[in-house]
Amino acid sequence: MDIRLSQCFIAVDDHDRAIAFYRDALGLEVRDDVGFEGMRRVTVGSPSQPDVDIVLEPPVADPNVSPADRRTTAKLMAKGLLRGVIFTTDDCDAAFERIGAAGGEVLQEPMDQPYGVRGCAFRAPAGNLLRFTQPLGGHRPDRT
Numbered sequence: 001m002d003i004r005l006s007q008c009f010i011a012v013d014d015h016d017r018a019i020a021f022y023r024d025a026l027g028l029e030v031r032d033d034v035g036f037e038g039m040r041r042v043t044v045g046s047p048s049q050p051d052v053d054i055v056l057e058p059p060v061a062d063p064n065v066s067p068a069d070r071r072t073t074a075k076l077m078a079k080g081l082l083r084g085v086i087f088t089t090d091d092c093d094a095a096f097e098r099i100g101a102a103g104g105e106v107l108q109e110p111m112d113q114p115y116g117v118r119g120c121a122f123r124a125p126a127g128n129l130l131r132f133t134q135p136l137g138g139h140r141p142d143r144t
Contacts, residue, residue: 018125022056042055
C-alpha cells in the first residue's frame with residue numbers, strides 16, 4: 001500500500017496578505033483561489049511538488065462554530081500555536097536571506113542541528129511557524 005501526502009492546511013486570517021507571503025517570499029505558486037459558503041480557500045504549492053498542496057483556510061472553517069470559539073482560535077493563531085509547516089530546501093541560508101528580505105519575521109537564524117539538518121524558522125503573517133531545513137551529510141530532514 002502506498003500512502004502519500006496530498007494536502008496540508010494552514011489557518012490564515014488575511015488571504016491576500018498570505019498569498020503575497022507564500023507566493024512572493026517563499027516562491028510557491030497559487031494553484032486555486034475559490035470562494036465557498038462565504039469563505040475563501042486558497043491552495044499554494046511548490047512547483048517542484050505538483051502533487052502536494054498547502055491549503056490556506058480560515059482559522060475556523062466550520063460555519064457552526066460559536067463566537068467564543070472563534071475568538072479563542074484567533075488568540076491561539078496570533079500566538080503561533082495552531083499549525084506549522086516544515087519545508088526542505090537545498091540551501092537554507094539562501095532561503096533565510098530571501099524570506100528575511102521579503103519581511104518574514106525571523107524566529108531562528110540558520111544553524112546546524114545535532115539531528116543532521118541546517119535549519120531556520122520564520123513566523124508567517126498569520127502567526128504560523130514555518131521551518132526550513134537542509135539535510136546535512138546525507139541525513140534526512142527533521143521529521144518533528
